[in-house]
Amino acid sequence: MSSFLQFVEANGIIVPDGFMAGRWIRCKTINHPRKKNGSIKLADDGQVGWLQDYAVHMEPIMWRANDGAAMAAPIDRALIARRQAERRQALIEATLGARTYYAKCTPLRDSHPYLVGKGLGVAGCVGLRVDADGWLVIPMLYNGKILSLQRISPEGEKKFHFGATTKCAYYAIERAGAVVTVLVEGFATGLTIFQAVPNSRVIVAFNAGNLPVVAERMERFGMGVVCADNDHETAARIGRNPGLDAAKQAAELLGVGVAYPTCSGTDWNDYAMEQVELAVAGQQFSFSRKRTVLQIQAAVFADIKLKVMRKAKLLRAK
Template sequence: MSGFLAFIGAHGIIAPDYLTPGKWQRCRTENHPRKKNGSIKLADDGQVGWCQDYAVHAEPLMWRAGRASALAAPLERGLIARRQAERRAALAAATLSARSRYAQCAPLRNEHPYLAGKGFGVAGCHGLRVDAAGALVVPMLCDGAILSLQRIAADGEKRFHPGATTRGACYVIERPGATLTAFAEGFATGLTIFHAVPACRVVVAFNAGNLPVVASARRPAGLAVVCADNDWETAARIGRNPGLEYARAAADLLGVGVAYPECAGSDWNDYLMAQLEARAAALRPGLRHGRAILQMQAGVFAEIKHKVMREARLVRPM
């Protein structure tokens, strides 16, 4: 193990207090001593290991026990500075590219297949656009400026703009006079909460890991709640539920509660669609008309509102 620790030290990784073989561990680096900007992993048998400083290494570096060549030469500070400058330049170029792409898209004016499939029209979709291929384009903003885009195809496939950062970016479904701020992971989840809870604005963070970042940056006054995805299938596979884990981290920052669905899917739109399907199946065919569907939708929205409001709290003062 001492050889592996010497190896990671030679590559600018600051060893953690405890080493856990068989698992990747995030670590501080000499380049960024206040951030865990590196990763290490030592195999269970202690004979092979890997490390990566994300500011320097494009791929993980491998160490093997007993190989003298495993140790690196002293860190090249000039190389680190060049790599950092290259990354900043690439990020700036990707951000400008995202803004240019957004400008080339047409405003969303009518129903979109993705939205229709989720049970919605264009209400709550201010600023959304459609690209030349017909995909929905959602601007990802920070302080009013576009950092990246989320492109959503008609079949629901989602992609972020290549190379652009998503950290701290969000999309706000605003409502004048809102008395509650709800933080959500995905756009369809955000629209579901927006329609179900008449008094709320919704902040969409786009991915679970971004929820605590966005909640901290956009700390609201008054009532707030975090509307989580319930990744129970992921938890069954890996023993962790990222949706709930990051949502609780965001909620802890604000001092508010977490509302999450319990259904075959994972998010609040899955809950909405499953409830509508189940209720429609229980109706006689002759009663499956527009008014009945609207009444069922109103009933499900009322259930969602009750579950969300039950977890709403006043945001804890700083």
């Protein structure tokens, strides 16, 4: 294995601690030490291995144990620079394309089938639009400018704008006089929290991996909390809870607490929908005065507010 690791290091890839043969491992590189911009794999028998630095190599490079000394593959610096310039240009074009697409959409009026299906009103939906196919369009912003878009079909299918970056992007659901800032993963979760917690402003990060990234850039003061997705089924399958792990990392950066739902679903909207359904079903054979769905929802929202506010702490000053 030592010869393979020499080959890896000679090609500018940083071998992670505890490296084991038999599977592809994402690695940091000398050129990009903050990113896992490379991959390595050593076969179980230790006789063949592969590596790839995505900024350098078009395809994986093979190593064989009987090839002798480890040698670095030749690097075409001009080719690397050209590819990087091409990627930058493609990203710029995708971002401009997202802004053009958003400009052609119609502002959201009244409601949308996706919101209705989630039991949500339009409070907090400032800036949302609807495209020609009837998909809900959510601007993904950074420093007030659109980086990308999330489109959601009436049935709940989700797509990001092709080629545009989502890193650092967020959607802020603002409220005058808000005293608590809530960071969440998904849009439906964010709108649920916003409508359940009357004194909140909500920041939607759009995916678990983006939670710590957005948290690093939050500089507001006041009360704060991260409302996590609870990926319990994923945890049972692979031993990790991606939504909760990312939320805890973000909460550590902000110095705040984490509130997560306990239900058969994964997020706070799932929790709200399940609690409303249970309460409605529980009235079926009751002789007491029936509550309307709106009254039940108000009670469920009050429960969510209590659970969230119990975890709220002062945002750490940066």
